[in-house]
Every structure is written in structure tokens, then in C-alpha cells.
Amino acid sequence: MTSVELDALRLSLEVAARSVAFSLPPAVVVAWILTRARFPGRMLFDAFVHLPLVLPPVAVGYALLLLLGARAPLGAWLRAHFGIQLPFTTAGAALATAVMTFPLMVRAMRLSLEGIDAGLEAAARTLGAGPLDRFFSITLPLMLPGILAGAVTAFAAGLGEFGAVITFAANIPGVTRTLPLALYTAMQSPDGEAVALRLAILSFMLGLTGLLAVELLVRGVRRRLGR
Amino acid sequence: MLRVSVVKRRPGFTLAAAFAAPTPGVIGLFGRSGSGKSTLIDTIAGLLPPDEGEVQLAASVLTDTRSGIAVPPERRRIGYVFQDSRLFPHLSVAGNLRYGEKRARSIFHYIRFEELLELLGLGPLLERRPHELSGGERQPQLLLLDEPLASLDLARREEVLPYLERLRDWLSIPMVYVSHQFEEVLRLATYLVLLENGRVLAAGPVGEMSLRPELRTVLAPDLVGAVLDGLVTAVDAAGGTVELAVGSGRLQVSLRDVAAGARVRVQLLARDIILATQPVHSLSVRNALRGTVVEITPEEAASVLVRVDVGGPVLLARITEAARRALGLSPGDAVWVLVKAVSTRGHAFRLFGAPARAS
Numbered sequence: 001m002t003s004v005e006l007d008a009l010r011l012s013l014e015v016a017a018r019s020v021a022f023s024l025p026p027a028v029v030v031a032w033i034l035t036r037a038r039f040p041g042r043m044l045f046d047a048f049v050h051l052p053l054v055l056p057p058v059a060v061g062y063a064l065l066l067l068l069g070a071r072a073p074l075g076a077w078l079r080a081h082f083g084i085q086l087p088f089t090t091a092g093a094a095l096a097t098a099v100m101t102f103p104l105m106v107r108a109m110r111l112s113l114e115g116i117d118a119g120l121e122a123a124a125r126t127l128g129a130g131p132l133d134r135f136f137s138i139t140l141p142l143m144l145p146g147i148l149a150g151a152v153t154a155f156a157a158g159l160g161e162f163g164a165v166i167t168f169a170a171n172i173p174g175v176t177r178t179l180p181l182a183l184y185t186a187m188q189s190p191d192g193e194a195v196a197l198r199l200a201i202l203s204f205m206l207g208l209t210g211l212l213a214v215e216l217l218v219r220g221v222r223r224r225l226g227r
Numbered sequence: 228m229l230r231v232s233v234v235k236r237r238p239g240f241t242l243a244a245a246f247a248a249p250t251p252g253v254i255g256l257f258g259r260s261g262s263g264k265s266t267l268i269d270t271i272a273g274l275l276p277p278d279e280g281e282v283q284l285a286a287s288v289l290t291d292t293r294s295g296i297a298v299p300p301e302r303r304r305i306g307y308v309f310q311d312s313r314l315f316p317h318l319s320v321a322g323n324l325r326y327g328e329k330r331a332r333s334i335f336h337y338i339r340f341e342e343l344l345e346l347l348g349l350g351p352l353l354e355r356r357p358h359e360l361s362g363g364e365r366q367p368q369l370l371l372l373d374e375p376l377a378s379l380d381l382a383r384r385e386e387v388l389p390y391l392e393r394l395r396d397w398l399s400i401p402m403v404y405v406s407h408q409f410e411e412v413l414r415l416a417t418y419l420v421l422l423e424n425g426r427v428l429a430a431g432p433v434g435e436m437s438l439r440p441e442l443r444t445v446l447a448p449d450l451v452g453a454v455l456d457g458l459v460t461a462v463d464a465a466g467g468t469v470e471l472a473v474g475s476g477r478l479q480v481s482l483r484d485v486a487a488g489a490r491v492r493v494q495l496l497a498r499d500i501i502l503a504t505q506p507v508h509s510l511s512v513r514n515a516l517r518g519t520v521v522e523i524t525p526e527e528a529a530s531v532l533v534r535v536d537v538g539g540p541v542l543l544a545r546i547t548e549a550a551r552r553a554l555g556l557s558p559g560d561a562v563w564v565l566v567k568a569v570s571t572r573g574h575a576f577r578l579f580g581a582p583a584r585a586s
Contacts, residue, residue: 119313122274125300126307126371128330134301137326141317224317 005198007174008182011090012206015165015178016158018094020151023102027150030102031109032139050103052164061096061167068092068168088169093176096164101154108153112146113139145221149214156210160203179203229254229369229401233270233280233290242266242277242425248418250285250401255416255433257406259445263425264405265310268373271403272307273300284369284401306367308375310405370394370402376411391415409450413494421445437494438534438541440524451532452496453542459489468513468568474539479513479568497532500544501565504554513568518542520560523551535564542566 034046052060068075068086078084086092116139124134140147162180169176171185183199186192232245242263248254256264269275271282273289276297282290289298314323375391376384388411395402395415406412412419412433419436421428429441436442437454457471457478462485469485471478471493480493507515518537525531529548533556534541542564556562 117313119309119311120315122300123307123309123313124315124326125274126272126303126305127327128301128304129326130299130301133330138315142315144317 002195004182004186004195005202008177008179008199009202011093011174011176012159012178012180015090015093015097015161015176016155018091019097019101019158019161020105020155022094022098023105023154024147024151027102027105027109027154028140028143028147031106031113031143031146031150032135034106035110035113049106052100053103057100057161057163058167060099061164061169064092064096064099064164064168068095086168088172088176090169090175093165093169093178096168097158097161100161100164101157104157105150105154108150109143109146112143112149116142145218148217148221152210152214152217156207156214159206159210179206228283228285229271229403230281230283231267231271233267233277233282235266235270235275235277237266240266240425242270244420244422244425244427245280246420246427246430248420248430251399252417253395253402253404253415255404255406255412255419256422257409257412257416257419257445258422258428260407262422264407264422265373266425267422268371268403268405271369272305272371273298273303287368304368306370306400308370308372310373310375310377312378367400370400371405372402373405374407376406376408388414409446413454413492433492438543443526443532448526448545449496449498451543451545452494452499453540454492454494455540456490456492459485459487459491462487474537476516476537476540478516478566481568495542495566497543497545499567500542502533502535502544502546502550502554502556503563503565504556504560506563507565510565511567512565514564514566516542516564516566518562518564520556520558520562522558523556533562535562537564 030049034042034049065087066072068078070076070079070085070087075086078086084091086095120142121134121138124138129137159178160180161178162184165176165178166181166184171177171181177185179199179202183196183203186196186199228247229250230247233242235242240263244263244267246254256267258264266275270277270280270290273282277290277292279292280290281288281292287298288294288296289303290296315326318326372391376387379387391404392415402415404412404415416433418431419433419442420430421436421439421441423445428444429436429439431439434454434456437452443451455471455473455478457473459469459482460472460477461470463469467481467483468479469482469487471480471482471491478493482491482493485491501512503515516537518535521534521536521541523531523533525548526545530545531548531551533544533546533551535544544564
């Protein structure tokens with residue numbers, strides 16, 4: 001592998017990992033809200049969470065630019081107060097990836113959360129467990145398979161996020177040029193065919209490894225829970 | 228006193244139940260499947276908020292929809308045995324037991340943890356035994372048992388029932404016991420709440436309830452009969468009977484393993500009781516009590532249920548309409564009530580810490 005591929009691979013792993021770190025805590029909360037809470041507008045909220053699944057990724061990237069761009073109110077505020085700049089940075093690429101993979105993560109968590117017998121939480125209540133205690137002692141451990149599956153799925157999908165990343169964070173070598181962006185760039189250049197093929201194979205193998213990892217993890221945890 | 232008065236509407240079913248039962252004691256919630264027993268016990272637990280109503284235990288108001296009081300279940304200091312298994316799958320056996328121990332420690336002030344483990348056959352699964360814990364102010368104030376024996380086979384049931392009896396006798400904690408098995412209710416309950424279609428058909432002390440016509444709508448005809456709580460006054464071990472003081476009367480019943488002074492409960496099945504208008508002699512029947520006919524209620528199948536006051540306690544006797552006519556029975560008539568001593572077999576239970584004779 002050449003430095004182009006290694007750079008792209010390292011960057012993809014970093015972006016995917018940071019995106020998972022970004023989205024994991026809110027995804028747990030959102031999955032819990034969508035499964036357990038009843039409030040007006042829940043369906044709308046549900047649809048909003050799943051929007052990145054159906055929107056063109058470029059549109060998501062563009063929306064992020066409109067919201068967090070250098071001249072956008074939120075973006076300007078973040079820079080002025082925290083010195084945080086998101087567009088055209090690795091962190092920005094991770095954020096765009098996080099937004100795109102968020103619904104995948106929430107879906108996996110929701111599935112496992114829906115599988116939890118609500119009676120167990122009721123039993124915990126009668127034993128004196130308050131809401132937080134219950135969440136951490138019963139709900140969270142039982143949704144662990146979903147959390148793991150969601151995280152690994154999101155990580156694997158995040159390795160390949162293209163549209164939202166290139167729109168929001170651009171295609172900067174060593175900063176935001178992840179595997180798919182490097183692949184695209186190589187395809188655009190006249191003598192990049194060999195590089196493109198190697199990058200494509202790399203992506204393919206990464207994806208397969210990710211999916212197998214999900215399956216094995218979920219099986220392992222399920223066995224421990226006896227389900 | 229446990230006061231419950233709740234309304235809970237669900238699609239196709241409305242629970243509108245009210246009762247006030249003395250505590251401590253075991254309140255039996257009895258009724259057919261689907262009569263609303265579990266829904267009612269869940270409103271008492273606080274797991275199911277009622278649409279309207281109140282739940283009050285002694286001086287503490289647990290639920291009052293009018294003043295917006297709804298103590299969450301985790302702060303009601305209740306123990307709840309669910310009908311279905313609710314073991315936490317991510318915890319070991321010990322972890323499951325300790326989950327409650329950690330949060331409501333003082334129950335083990337009353338129940339020795341070792342004893343519980345022994346009963347459940349769990350001892351070998353635990354690596355070490357817990358130390359005794361001192362009771363704090365967090366002791367449970369109410370135990371709810373929703374058909375706790377439903378998932379057990381008959382042999383296991385017989386093992387656990389005496390343990391429940393001991394719980395009842397040792398703890399002065401009020402219990403609510405849900406069952407659709409009359410035998411369980413008969414063995415454990417002091418007060419009976421009869422549910423049907425989400426409503427309380429009748430409620431009262433078990434003895435009183437055994438005479439109520441409402442109970443007969445739920446109970447199989449063969450299980451109808453007066454329930455009497457009595458004191459063992461004499462034991463005839465060779466004869467296989469004991470003498471029981473019931474009200475002002477004396478009753479010979481076939482009962483083993485009880486000592487004089489024990490308090491027992493017997494049910495005299497209506498189908499086993501014979502009525503006579505004159506004293507009879509030279510019969511094998513051990514009990515002949517003088518009584519007065521209080522009421523005669525026709526039943527299906529051309530039989531009548533005769534209520535007889537035997538000087539305090541009231542008994543029920545089922546005879547055929549033909550027999551009633553032949554005897555010319557009507558309310559106010561004096562009769563002799565004949566009860567075979569063995570009639571009570573299988574329906575005699577130790578009651579309230581009655582000392583069992585070691586066998």
C-alpha cells in the first residue's frame with residue numbers, strides 16, 4: 001500500500017471512530033425516547049431522526065454547511081466562543097458521518113430495546129429502583145447487544161460516507177480525504193486506475209469485516225443473555 | 228386498613244373496584260381469569276396509574292387522583308411477586324436475589340436469606356452466604372403476590388404453600404394474594420375480595436364470605452361450604468379426630484398433626500352435610516349439632532341450599548328439593564345438623580402460627 005491508501009485508511013478509521021463517539025450517547029437517548037416515551041409529535045420526531053436515511057447525502061452536507069458554516073449563526077458562535085471550526089476539518093467530516101449513520105445506530109438500539117420485557121423494569125421498580133438506577137442497572141445492560149450492533153454498523157457504514165463529507169468538509173488530503181474520497185479522486189485522475197482498484201478492494205474488505213464483526217458480537221452477547 | 232377504590236378504563240374492559248380490608252392480614256383477591264385481579268394489584272403497586280381513585284394503606288395515601296398524589300412504585304416499599312418469571316437475564320441467580328436486597332435491604336431482617344435459598348434450592352449456586360442485615364426504616368409495608376404458584380407444578384406448590392403460611396404468620400406485613408384457586412385463598416386469606424368483570428362482587432372476612440351467594444356464582448358447586456375458624460380443644464390421636472371449638476359449638480373433625488390450642492380453619496362442604504328434623508342415634512356420624520334454619524335458597528338442578536345457625540356459626544347444607552319437601556323444612560325450623568368428621572378432610576388448615584406437632 002502506498003501512502004495515499006494508508007492516509008485514506010487511517011483517516012477513514014479516525015473519522016468513523018470519532019463519528020461513533022459523537023453519536024453513541026445521543027443515539028441511546030433517542031432510541032429510548034422513541035421506544036418508551038409517549039408524547040405528541042413523536043411520529044414527527046421519529047421521521048426526523050430517520051431523515052438522513054432517505055435524503056441525498058449531499059443535501060445533508062449542505063444543510064450542515066448552512067447551519068455550521070463559517071458565516072452561519074451557530075458556526076460563527078462555536079468559533080467565537082470555543083474556537084471550534086467544523087467545515088473543512090477532520091472533526092467536521094466525523095460530524096457529517098455521525099449525522100448520516102445516526103439512524104442506523106438508533107434503529108439497531110431500538111430493536112434491542114423493544115425486545116426488553118417492560119415487566120423487568122416494573123419488577124425493578126417494585127424492588128426500589130428509581131428511574132436512573134433502573135436505566136443503568138436493567139435497561140442499559142439489556143440493550144447492550146443493540147448498542148454494540150449499532151456502534152459497529154455505524155462504524156462500518158461511516159468508513160464509506162461520501163456525499164455528506166465531501167459537501168461539508170471538502171476533499172482535503174490528509175484532513176478529510178477518507179477512503180471513498182480518495183477512491184473518487186483516483187478515479188478522476190488519468191493514471192489513478194491501479195490506486196482506485198486497490199482502494200476499492202480495501203473498502204470491500206473493510207465493509208465485510210465490519211459486518212462480520214457485528215454478527216459475531218451480537219451472537220456473543222445474546223448467548224451471554226441466554227436469548 | 229388497606230383502602231382501594233379505583234377506576235381504570237382499558238379498551239374493552241373497565242376495572243371499577245373498591246374495598247377496604249383490615250390489616251395486617253392476607254387479602255385474597257379471588258375471581259376468574261380476566262376478572263381484573265392483576266390489573267387491580269398493579270394499581271395497588273402503582274405500576275398502573277388508575278384513571279380515578281385512591282389507594283391508602285394505614286395512614287399513608289399512595290394514590291389519590293383528585294389531589295394528584297401518585298407515589299411511584301419504587302417508593303411504595305412493597306414486595307411484589309409477579310405471576311410470570313421476571314428474572315433479570317443479565318444477572319446471575321445471586322445477582323437477581325441481591326438486586327432487591329441492595330435496594331430494600333430489610334426484608335431479610337424478617338426472612339432469613341439462608342432459609343429462602345434453602346427453600347428455593349439455590350444454596351449450592353451461591354459462592355458465599357450473605358451476612359444478616361439489620362432492618363432499617365425501609366422495611367416493606369405491603370406484600371403483593373400475583374398467583375405466585377401459578378407456574379409451579381403441584382408438588383412444588385405443596386412445598387411453597389407452607390412457606391407462604393409462615394410468611395403470613397411471622398410478618399405483620401399486610402399481604403394481597405391473587406389467585407383463581409379457591410384452595411389457595413382458603414389456606415392463606417383472612418379477608419376475601421371477590422372480583423367479577425372488573426367489579427367487586429362481594430368482600431368480607433373469609434368465614435362470612437363463604438356463606439355469601441355471590442361466591443357461589445364463581446365457585447364450583449362442590450366447593451361451596453361454610454368456612455369456620457376454630458380452636459383445637461382436645462386431640463384423640465387414636466381415633467384420628469380432634470375436637471374443635473367453633474363459636475359456642477363443638478365439632479369433631481378428622482385432622483392430623485395439630486396440638487390442643489392450635490387455631491385451625493375448616494371448610495364444611497355443603498354437599499357433605501345431612502339435615503334431620505329429629506335427633507338420630509346409632510349413626511357413624513360424629514357431629515350432631517342443634518340448629519335453626521335461617522334461609523333456604525333454591526339452586527339449579529333441583530337442589531336447595533339451607534343456611535343453618537348452629538348457635539353462632541352458620542353452616543350451609545345442600546339437599547334435594549325432594550328432601551326439603553319430605554322434611555317440610557322452612558326458615559325458623561329446628562333441625563339437627565349431621566357432619567361426618569372426615570368430611571373436613573383436605574379442607575382443614577393450620578391457621579396463624581398454629582403450632583404443628585412434629586411428625
